[in-house]
Amino acid sequence: METFATLIDSLDQSTGTTRKVDLIAEHLHAGDAHDNAWSTLLLMGEKRRRLMTGRRLRDVLQACDAIPDWLFEDCQSHVGDSAETLALLWPQLKGAIPPQSVDPTLKQWISTIETHPPLHWWMEQLLPALAALEPQLQSAALLTIWSTLPDERHFLFNKLLTGGFRIGVARGLVVKAIAKGFALEEALVLERLMAPQEPSQCWFEGLTAAPAAERVNRGPVPYPFFLASPLQSDTLRDTPAQDWWVEHKWDGIRGQLIKRESGTYLWSRGEELINEQFPELIEMADSLPDDTVLDGEVICWRVDANRPQPFSDLQRRLGRKSVSRKLREECPICFVAYDLLESQGQDRRSRTLEERLNAMNELLSPMITPRSAGQLRISAGARLSAWETLDTLRHQAVQEGAEGLMLKQMQSPYLSGRKRGPWWKHKRDPMTLDAVLIYAQAGRGRRANLFTDYTFALWDRRSSDPEHHQLVTFAKAYSGLNDREILELDRWIRSNTRERFGPTRAVHPELVFEIGFEGIQPSKRHKCGLAVRFPRILRWRQDRSAESANAITDAMILCDEDHSPQR
Amino acid sequence: MPLLEHTDSGLYCRAADAWIDPSRPVRRALITHAHADHARPGCDEYWAVESSEGVLRQRLGREITLHAMPYGQQFWLNQACVSFHSAGHVLGSAQIRLCVEGEVWVVTGDYKRCADPSCEPFEVVPCDVLITEATFGLPIYSWEPGERVAEQIRAWWKGDQEHPSLLFCYSFGKAQRLMAELHAIGVEDEVLLHGAVETVTRSYRAAGVPMTPSRPVSTISSKDPLAGRLILAPPSAHRSAWMRRFRSPQTAFASGWMAVRGARRRRGYERGFVLSDHADWQGLIRTVLESGASTIYVTHGQNDVLSRFLRERHGLDARPLDQLS
Ligand SMILES: [Zn+2]
Ligand SMILES: [Zn+2]
Numbered sequence: 001m002e003t004f005a006t007l008i009d010s011l012d013q014s015t016g017t018t019r020k021v022d023l024i025a026e027h028l029h030a031g032d033a034h035d036n037a038w039s040t041l042l043l044m045g046e047k048r049r050r051l052m053t054g055r056r057l058r059d060v061l062q063a064c065d066a067i068p069d070w071l072f073e074d075c076q077s078h079v080g081d082s083a084e085t086l087a088l089l090w091p092q093l094k095g096a097i098p099p100q101s102v103d104p105t106l107k108q109w110i111s112t113i114e115t116h117p118p119l120h121w122w123m124e125q126l127l128p129a130l131a132a133l134e135p136q137l138q139s140a141a142l143l144t145i146w147s148t149l150p151d152e153r154h155f156l157f158n159k160l161l162t163g164g165f166r167i168g169v170a171r172g173l174v175v176k177a178i179a180k181g182f183a184l185e186e187a188l189v190l191e192r193l194m195a196p197q198e199p200s201q202c203w204f205e206g207l208t209a210a211p212a213a214e215r216v217n218r219g220p221v222p223y224p225f226f227l228a229s230p231l232q233s234d235t236l237r238d239t240p241a242q243d244w245w246v247e248h249k250w251d252g253i254r255g256q257l258i259k260r261e262s263g264t265y266l267w268s269r270g271e272e273l274i275n276e277q278f279p280e281l282i283e284m285a286d287s288l289p290d291d292t293v294l295d296g297e298v299i300c301w302r303v304d305a306n307r308p309q310p311f312s313d314l315q316r317r318l319g320r321k322s323v324s325r326k327l328r329e330e331c332p333i334c335f336v337a338y339d340l341l342e343s344q345g346q347d348r349r350s351r352t353l354e355e356r357l358n359a360m361n362e363l364l365s366p367m368i369t370p371r372s373a374g375q376l377r378i379s380a381g382a383r384l385s386a387w388e389t390l391d392t393l394r395h396q397a398v399q400e401g402a403e404g405l406m407l408k409q410m411q412s413p414y415l416s417g418r419k420r421g422p423w424w425k426h427k428r429d430p431m432t433l434d435a436v437l438i439y440a441q442a443g444r445g446r447r448a449n450l451f452t453d454y455t456f457a458l459w460d461r462r463s464s465d466p467e468h469h470q471l472v473t474f475a476k477a478y479s480g481l482n483d484r485e486i487l488e489l490d491r492w493i494r495s496n497t498r499e500r501f502g503p504t505r506a507v508h509p510e511l512v513f514e515i516g517f518e519g520i521q522p523s524k525r526h527k528c529g530l531a532v533r534f535p536r537i538l539r540w541r542q543d544r545s546a547e548s549a550n551a552i553t554d555a556m557i558l559c560d561e562d563h564s565p566q567r
Numbered sequence: 568m569p570l571l572e573h574t575d576s577g578l579y580c581r582a583a584d585a586w587i588d589p590s591r592p593v594r595r596a597l598i599t600h601a602h603a604d605h606a607r608p609g610c611d612e613y614w615a616v617e618s619s620e621g622v623l624r625q626r627l628g629r630e631i632t633l634h635a636m637p638y639g640q641q642f643w644l645n646q647a648c649v650s651f652h653s654a655g656h657v658l659g660s661a662q663i664r665l666c667v668e669g670e671v672w673v674v675t676g677d678y679k680r681c682a683d684p685s686c687e688p689f690e691v692v693p694c695d696v697l698i699t700e701a702t703f704g705l706p707i708y709s710w711e712p713g714e715r716v717a718e719q720i721r722a723w724w725k726g727d728q729e730h731p732s733l734l735f736c737y738s739f740g741k742a743q744r745l746m747a748e749l750h751a752i753g754v755e756d757e758v759l760l761h762g763a764v765e766t767v768t769r770s771y772r773a774a775g776v777p778m779t780p781s782r783p784v785s786t787i788s789s790k791d792p793l794a795g796r797l798i799l800a801p802p803s804a805h806r807s808a809w810m811r812r813f814r815s816p817q818t819a820f821a822s823g824w825m826a827v828r829g830a831r832r833r834r835g836y837e838r839g840f841v842l843s844d845h846a847d848w849q850g851l852i853r854t855v856l857e858s859g860a861s862t863i864y865v866t867h868g869q870n871d872v873l874s875r876f877l878r879e880r881h882g883l884d885a886r887p888l889d890q891l892s
Contacts, residue, residue, distance in 0.1 A: 015837045088707035
């Protein structure tokens with residue numbers, strides 16, 4: 001624990017990222033693998049079982065009548081953390097602690113502590129055993145350990161016991177440090193961290209092994225997804241158009257399909273196994289050779305249709321654990337493959353996109369028959385001929401039911417996480433409507449004291465008499481305002497509340513906001529007959545009156561535009 | 568009638584017709600020490616310890632009427648016998664002892680109990696009624712000896728010879744103590760000073776306090792990167808335009824408040840050194856007990872906490888000072 005404590009102290013005393021990375025790298029490089037496994041997990045703040053509560057530690061100390069309860073309370077509210085409060089109080093109180101009766105086990109512990117045992121001894125032997133003792137023995141043991149430990153180690157010890165160990169080291173720093181300390185690619189470290197983590201020597205050795213020793217067969221473990229960034233400007237136009245591969249960006253869910261001898265695995269981007277929701281895809285993958293990993297889009301697409309079905313159909317399937325025959329027929333599922341991460345047991349990610357696409361075509365083309373097309377398609381793409389064509393292509397893609405385009409650099413490897421540069425998504429502009437704020441609700445967490453969840457309405461102007469026009473709930477939105485606007489709106493809501501329904505407040509329908517969204521569809525479940533995707537506040541239209549907000553009929557028109565070429 | 572009473576201008580002793588550390592201009596002021604929350608300008612006459620004269624005149628004006636008394640010397644103001652006794656807080660800091668008709672009151676002002684090579688040590692003054700400060704009146708505060716902290720500071724400073732080391736601290740008292748503590752552990756390097764620190768340091772040099780050599784940072788060419796140099800500056804200079812002169816300095820703050828991690832984080836210094844010129848919890852309790860006072864008033868911080876503790880655990884008649892009537 002000594003070296004880990006020294007590391008924590010040094011990290012605490014430095015603010016520079018580079019310095020922190022160096023400190024962690026040095027520590028991990030010098031340390032023993034078993035301890036390093038623990039250090040790594042602790043630094044990354046991996047959730048651990050709380051062995052004892054701060055309250056229990058406090059009660060043990062308080063049982064000695066060292067200081068009055070109210071005084072402890074005052075100290076704790078001043079410090080803000082019970083483990084730290086106890087550590088700060090100890091030097092003052094230790095004189096008042098009577099010597100404890102020491103049983104043989106405890107004697108053994110104490111003599112071990114005096115030999116500066118490794119971190120894993122604390123984490124695996126002492127702390128769990130201490131937590132499991134019956135209360136009276138536990139108190140005696142705890143007090144004796146506190147008396148044995150140097151004062152400056154109390155904070156760490158208490159933190160390890162209470163489990164709330166956080167010292168402000170981001171996971172990213174640890175990844176950087178491991179990469180640096182063991183001369184590995186950060187992507188490789190990240191990827192290895194995706195496998196189940198355990199504080200063992202074996203795990204740490206696997207985490208830091210030289211890349212050559214990498215096993216190709218990762219079993220069911222997915223590769224980290226590479227994520228595209230939104231294309232914001234024309235910056236790419238300085239590069240030759242022919243460097244870029246253009247394909248449709250489908251509005252489905254991202255999936256990684258892994259075929260191994262041991263089984264087939266379909267992973268979502270959130271690293272959830274979604275085999276059960278899409279049995280057809282698992283069956284389809286049976287015809288893939290073993291040790292093949294594909295990246296692609298899971299989407300509803302009828303075999304004979306020239307465009308996919310709306311996202312809401314996919315959602316119907318996502319919600320179910322078992323898929324009925326009826327649902328299979330109404331929402332037929334398809335995997336649109338657009339990248340090949342592994343084939344013939346070879347990790348292909350460092351190859352160029354061009355090579356990967358060629359290999360993918362070679363592999364999949366024979367499999368695509370008129371019948372199988374229902375479940376497997378190869379994403380249709382092409383090299384970009386000229387930048388001038390991009391807008392037309394995007395428009396066309398949207399017409400064909402896509403969200404927009406993907407632009408991928410032909411010579412780029414398959415990276416991990418979101419790295420700007422080789423992959424861009426070029427979506428259509430969001431649809432927008434001006435809507436009226438009608439309800440507000442307090443937010444959660446940091447914003448629990450503020451009204452940050454809003455409900456917006458559109459006009460129902462079907463009646464010819466303007467007196468009978470009414471506002472109908474249209475969408476909820478939480479994000480899009482800046483902190484200043486949130487505060488201003490919060491004040492306004494408080495002084496313009498019409499009625500309260502539990503946590504919700506109905507406000508005077510006066511304020512207009514421009515709401516942006518990605519898609520809109522008819523829906524029977526919604527009051528206004530429409531459902532929108534990803535609604536968000538684009539801006540507060542302080543220049544508009546409630547009367548000038550959009551009507552449901554305006555939304556209907558967007559709805560038609562969104563899916564008119566369909567069926 | 569108590570010997571001291573509250574007035575709009577602060578604590579007033581009717582027998583001496585004098586105010587202690589008055590908050591507004593008054594006829595006659597008895598000053599515990601020259602910190603701004605204790606010594607304010609505009610009084611007709613001041614009474615203080617002779618070793619505080621330099622800083623007092625610097626801060627209140629050269630022309631003030633100041634009766635500078637040595638520690639321990641008793642003098643009469645009307646019916647009251649008054650004397651100043653070392654408080655160990657900063658150079659020339661004093662507790663004020665008032666004796667009227669055999670009853671003795673002591674106002675500690677700010678004080679500390681641990682050794683400080685830059686000022687006179689604290690003196691225990693027996694009394695009937697003690698008015699004590701309680702800035703750090705919580706048992707989480709417990710100070711390490713100054714030389715230990717000086718060692719930590721030296722290690723921090725010497726650990727980075729490529730950048731300047733900016734150590735923030737109060738310009739009167741703490742800065743000079745730091746130089747004295749560093750000197751005491753054998754540091755002979757020249758320390759650079761922010762202007763606000765420099766002026767006070769002159770008074771300390773005049774009083775013969777042994778400190779590391781120093782000079783104003785302003786006397787050094789702005790092209791000098793000051794790599795490996797230690798610079799002392801007041802907290803007000805942190806993140807100010809003045810700081811732009813230093814290229815990627817390492818920064819630290821020396822204060823008792825640095826004992827708590829949250830406080831360190833919130834202030835945004837990289838490093839916190841726990842060094843205070845106030846008494847820690849044990850120092851406060853010890854002082855109260857050693858004074859032999861049966862009545863205690865607590866001010867300047869954790870008034871409720873310390874007085875409640877003294878009542879409950881030591882059976883003393885202890886109250887927050889605002890309950891003095
Ligand atoms: Zn002071
Ligand atoms: Zn003060």
